[in-house]
Amino acid sequence: xxxxxxxxxxxxVGGYVVMLVPILFVVVTAFTAGSTxxxxxxxxSLRWFEAALTYEPFTSSLxxxxxxxxxxxVLALALGVPVALAVxxxxxxxxxxxxxxxxxxxxxPELVVGLALYQQLMVGFGLDNFQTLLLGHTVLMxxxxxxxxxxxxxxxxxxVEDAARGLGASPGRTFLSVTLPLLxxxxxxxxxxxxITSFNNVPLSLLLQSRDFRTLPVVMLDYxxxxxxxxxxxxxxxxxxxxxxxxxxxxxxVGFARVFGGINx
Amino acid sequence: xxxxxRFHGVSQVFGDFTAVDNIDLDIPDGKxxxxxxxxxxxxxxxxxxxxxxxxxxxxxxxxxxxxxTRTPPERRNLGMVFQSYALFPHMSVADxxxxxxxxxxxxxxxxxxxxxxSLELVGLAHLSASKPKKLSGGQQQRVxxxxxxxxxxxxxxxxxxxxxxxxxxxxxxxxxxRRIQAETGLAVVLVTHDQDEALEMSDEMVLxxxxxxxxxxxxQAVFPAPANRFVAEFLGYExxxxxxxxxxxxxxxxxxxxxVSERTPAAETGAVLPGVVLDVAYRGVDVLVTVxxxxxxxxxxxxxxxxxxxxAPDLTPGADVWVHVPATHLVxxxxx
Amino acid sequence: MxxxxxxxxxxxxxxxxxxxxxxxxxxxxxxxxISPGEVFARLGRMLTDPYDQAIVVRTLGLGLIxxxxxxxxxYPIAYLLSRSTSRWxxxxxxxxxxxxxxxxxxxxxxxxxxxxxxxxxxxxxLTLGLVDSAPQLLYTPLAIVLGLTQIFLPxxxxxxxxxxxxxxxxLDEAARGLGANRTRTFxxxxVPLSGPGVVVAATLVFAGAVTAYTTPxxxxxxxxxxxxxxxxxYSSTTIDWAAASATALIMTVLVFAVSGLSSLAARxxxxx
Numbered sequence: 019x020x021x022x023x024x025x026x027x028x029x030x031v032g033g034y035v036v037m038l039v040p041i042l043f044v045v046v047t048a049f050t051a052g053s054t055x056x057x058x059x060x061x062x063s064l065r066w067f068e069a070a071l072t073y074e075p076f077t078s079s080l081x082x083x084x085x086x087x088x089x090x091x092v093l094a095l096a097l098g099v100p101v102a103l104a105v106x107x108x109x110x111x112x113x114x115x116x117x118x119x120x121x122x123x124x125x126x127p128e129l130v131v132g133l134a135l136y137q138q139l140m141v142g143f144g145l146d147n148f149q150t151l152l153l154g155h156t157v158l159m160x161x162x163x164x165x166x167x168x169x170x171x172x173x174x175x176x177x178v179e180d181a182a183r184g185l186g187a188s189p190g191r192t193f194l195s196v197t198l199p200l201l202x203x204x205x206x207x208x209x210x211x212x213x214i215t216s217f218n219n220v221p222l223s224l225l226l227q228s229r230d231f232r233t234l235p236v237v238m239l240d241y242x243x244x245x246x247x248x249x250x251x252x253x254x255x256x257x258x259x260x261x262x263x264x265x266x267x268x269x270x271x272v273g274f275a276r277v278f279g280g281i282n283x
Numbered sequence: 284x285x286x287x288x289r290f291h292g293v294s295q296v297f298g299d300f301t302a303v304d305n306i307d308l309d310i311p312d313g314k315x316x317x318x319x320x321x322x323x324x325x326x327x328x329x330x331x332x333x334x335x336x337x338x339x340x341x342x343x344x345x346x347x348x349x350x351x352t353r354t355p356p357e358r359r360n361l362g363m364v365f366q367s368y369a370l371f372p373h374m375s376v377a378d379x380x381x382x383x384x385x386x387x388x389x390x391x392x393x394x395x396x397x398x399x400x401s402l403e404l405v406g407l408a409h410l411s412a413s414k415p416k417k418l419s420g421g422q423q424q425r426v427x428x429x430x431x432x433x434x435x436x437x438x439x440x441x442x443x444x445x446x447x448x449x450x451x452x453x454x455x456x457x458x459x460x461r462r463i464q465a466e467t468g469l470a471v472v473l474v475t476h477d478q479d480e481a482l483e484m485s486d487e488m489v490l491x492x493x494x495x496x497x498x499x500x501x502x503q504a505v506f507p508a509p510a511n512r513f514v515a516e517f518l519g520y521e522x523x524x525x526x527x528x529x530x531x532x533x534x535x536x537x538x539x540x541x542x543v544s545e546r547t548p549a550a551e552t553g554a555v556l557p558g559v560v561l562d563v564a565y566r567g568v569d570v571l572v573t574v575x576x577x578x579x580x581x582x583x584x585x586x587x588x589x590x591x592x593x594x595a596p597d598l599t600p601g602a603d604v605w606v607h608v609p610a611t612h613l614v615x616x617x618x619x
Numbered sequence: 620m621x622x623x624x625x626x627x628x629x630x631x632x633x634x635x636x637x638x639x640x641x642x643x644x645x646x647x648x649x650x651x652x653i654s655p656g657e658v659f660a661r662l663g664r665m666l667t668d669p670y671d672q673a674i675v676v677r678t679l680g681l682g683l684i685x686x687x688x689x690x691x692x693x694y695p696i697a698y699l700l701s702r703s704t705s706r707w708x709x710x711x712x713x714x715x716x717x718x719x720x721x722x723x724x725x726x727x728x729x730x731x732x733x734x735x736x737x738x739x740x741x742x743x744x745l746t747l748g749l750v751d752s753a754p755q756l757l758y759t760p761l762a763i764v765l766g767l768t769q770i771f772l773p774x775x776x777x778x779x780x781x782x783x784x785x786x787x788x789x790l791d792e793a794a795r796g797l798g799a800n801r802t803r804t805f806x807x808x809x810v811p812l813s814g815p816g817v818v819v820a821a822t823l824v825f826a827g828a829v830t831a832y833t834t835p836x837x838x839x840x841x842x843x844x845x846x847x848x849x850x851x852x853y854s855s856t857t858i859d860w861a862a863a864s865a866t867a868l869i870m871t872v873l874v875f876a877v878s879g880l881s882s883l884a885a886r887x888x889x890x891x
Contacts, residue, residue, distance in 0.1 A: 138646060
């Protein structure tokens, strides 16, 4: 791209380098035949992928992470969508206060939420760590469920719902046959966002780990701290591939920039 | 006369704003009634109460002789066409039109037949498989009409149905809606802010302002005899004069005549007022002349005369003229 | 009607109370086995202790630097993308958003590969003969700034882009037509109109940078302690609940204060 803004363009190039180049180095390192994170890598092999996929802490925590992300995303939607409906369609007193409350987990630092839940629910109240993780992740996903589906709800002409009522549909029937189908892109966006956010979360999951149930990012963090071999590069590349897959699904359905950037081009 | 619907002492209050203020209104059966007025006059609120989307704060609404004040919209069996058309974007034209029948558990075969009938009535049977987004504004409007008619409603309610169409299509749809009304024999209530639309389409027109009914009657009865200054202004009366007794009278611009000398044209009975031309606007068929004058009570008034272009005197701003006000066309007005 | 609406909100509200609001507040007043008031007493001691002060100052300082760098790099990216008509602009925008989806552990791990003693940059410097031995780049403030910039730059781009996309490109052309040159147009039309969006972007980056855990943990280690890594140590290594709660309070107050200041700035910007 030729540009009439040389200063802005060089800053922009610098920005892209910082954002993307370290990721490229991870990819290259994952295919090394050597046993250190040395650069340039010593030859080419797939041995570290095999190692990553047979290393039990990675595989079991990957399953844990996927399960936790899926259940908490479903829970957050199941509890959050009715809130979005109440805020945008119902006769709710103090609706901005209610909406603000459900968005508030976004403002409080996640590590602080993690500490609060660890201290009060796990240590203080005796919940087990899976229950606590599930509650915490669900609460953390509320803002996405309420805001993203709310934004999508605000785009639906309320007259369409009125029209269904006038044609003989009960409120429940109207929701199922008109509102819900029109809300589908918003629900899908919220689900994807929630899933990804939960899957990647470290600060909340960190304090809530136990020997029986740990999430993949937390296990990786521990591993990196103690070992200096390319197995983490290999699992990183696998996560990268999964993330690209999610991005492609988002692009094919609702639009990538719209789901993850809130941008309509 | 039988009534399709009846408002009895109906009010709608939002917080400290009274949108509809204690109205009594009869909607005649088998006729087209318009609710006419400026925005905020309460016409759409009245329609939404009739359709069941808003519960009246006070009063009762009966439909076909049955008190329906607390009946939810899905059990009123009224066909409503929304200003935005409100077609279901995720359904085909046929599914939109068949939606109400599906809710009534009409068997599939009957449903298909009635959908086709309704679409034929609006001339769109060939588009039944299309999605609403693919249709023009006028076509969407017709689908919305077909959808409302398909359920064989007790009343057809139209909320500003023509306001989103361009000028030519709007004129065309006026005749179309009249035709559909005549063919189905339905009672129709149409909300509009356009007095030409109301005059052309109505059997009965209801003028509203500030949540109250100002005047009701056939166009032929209302137009020549506006009840008060608001109705007169809304129907295009421009000139308001205070007569010798202190009462307000009005006259339409096309009933004023101008002359450069006091005696021509031959005076009818009425007043002849001296004035000065302020502005002349040539419009092809006619000429609009604004004249600064004083009425018989001595108050300063601006008068607007609408003259046939070929017989208008040659006037420029600043010229002295005489304004002829024929007594036969003066309409006395009640106080607002 | 009102009753039914309340029913929609109640289940979610119950979870929000139990799993967020009540624990967050209870943490300040009654950590397990700690008498009420102990947290605040500990907070008072921390704020006067030089060791803890240094952590707060480091956290604030690095957060500020990261914010400036992220806006300095992110705003130009967003500006060029929002004004570009090239078909590559969409791809470049997607490339700037994509890292938001990728695990911060994966992204930060990349810097270990780049900055580690056997990593790309030290090895390159050795090969070029610029240094005699591999320089220590990890566990330095520079490493943390680089790592946090990588993490939060996408956020700065997205937020700036949203603000810039709302500035009608027709205004640029109008200003040019009225005789302003490119630079003048940028500073007198584009920047003021997208300013509030940039304040939002800066707030998001700052709040993220002063509370992030993964990056300071991997790239700063125990040599460059920040509030987040310190909080973790208090709550899982030394199990000092009062200190952990007090640190959490400092972090939260910092974030709330910056958010409050920025919305105040936005409101003043809107009225002036």
